[in-house]
Amino acid sequence: MDFISLRDTYKKFIYKDYKIIEENDKIIIKYYFEIPGLTTFEPSIEILKKKFKIENLNTKFTENLVFNLGMVEAISYYKATCAKEFIIECGNLDESQAKWFRKLFYLGLGEFRYRNGIKVKEEELVTFISLKEKEPINQISRELDGIIIPIRWRKRFKCYFGFTKRL
Secondary structure (H helix, E strand, C coil): CCHHHHHHHCEEEEEEEEEEEEECCCEEEEEEEEEECEEEECCCEEEEHHHHCCCCCHHHHHHHHHHHHHHHHHHHHHHHCCCEEEEECCCCCCCCHHHHHHHHHHCHHHHHHHHEEEEEHHHHHHHHEECCCCCCCCCHHHHHEEEEEEEEECCCEEEECCCCCCC
16 A cells, blocks of 8 residues: 555554553553454563652653653554544643644654655644543642763663762
C-alpha cells in the first residue's frame, strides 16, 4: 500500500492510555496505542530505581512528563499508516503544544518521508484531537529546583537526574 491508500484505509491513530507501574526495584511505564482495524501497540520503558532518586510518582508533573514522553514514543508506531487524525484519549494538547508536536512528527519522520517518496506539507501530515479536558499542571516547587548533569565517563554519557537545593 502507498501513503495515500494507507491514510484512506486507516484514518486514525489513537493514543489510548499510559500506566506507571512501581515495582520493588524498577518503574515500568507502559503505553497503549491503537490503529483501529489494524493493530495495537504496547511498548514499555523500564527504569531501575537504583539509578534515580524518586520520592513520589503520583504527581501531576510526573503524569504530564510521562504523557509527553508517550507522544514522542508514538512517532515510531504512527509511521505504520501516517493516519490523518491522531486521537488522544489520555491527555490533552493545547494549540501551541499541538503545533510543536506536529513539527516534531514532521521533522522526525523526515528520512522516512524522503525514503518513501512521501510529499505532504507539515500542516497536512497530522491533526491532533484531544478527548480529555485539560487539567492544570502545578509548577515544580522551588525546593525541587535543580539541574541535570550529563557526565562523560569512559567514552559513554551517563546522565544523573536529581533535584538539589541551591546553596
